[in-house]
């Protein structure tokens with residue numbers, strides 16, 4: 706899939722709405738927004754969105770009603786509720802109506818981005834997107850373990866693709882080496898030798914995917930924190 710993921714923000718508070726849009730655009734998502742319930746519902750039903758961020762208290766129609774009506778039309782539409790209410794009952798009602806997740810206000814941007822990535826990973830668009838990883842100057846077909854386009858002769862091992870895929874679906878934070886060992890290699894212990902294994906694989910990957918492996922623009926080292934992949938969505 707060669708298009709940015711689209712997110713609809715339905716939120717009546719201007720500062721929050723604008724803040725969300727700025728952050729989402731910065732992280733490579735395409736956005737649209739609505740400031741009232743009816744407009745939000747109309748956009749949700751007529752536009753094509755990979756995810757909807759839905760406030761609960763809205764003028765004209767509340768988020769529960771909107772969620773309910775979206776679900777009546779489209780059971781697959783990913784929805785995350787934004788709730789100022791933190792009572793268990795309210796959260797349960799949202800989830801009962803079919804929201805995929807909720808984030809309680811005030812939320813941290815980091816937490817919200819993690820939830821967004823998690824919901825998108827399970828969504829049809831996310832799964833389709835996982836088939837191709839778009840980076841600076843190179844796109845990678847994760848099923849056939851090859852680069853696409855001009856560099857179609859470049860091949861990858863399954864392990865290399867697993868590393869890239871894990872990083873590509875967790876782009877909002879640097880991934881520590883021990884986490885890669887756990888999630889990609891399935892190791893639960895972290896011996897010095899094994900940590901070096903990660904570095905060796907990263908170095909090999911950089912020789913394949915970076916124009917200049919010494920100054921990477923795709924697979925970055927975040928000092929003291931781990932590795933980060935810069936994905937073009």
Ligand code: CA
Nearest residue numbers: 717760762763
């Ligand atoms: Ca509101």
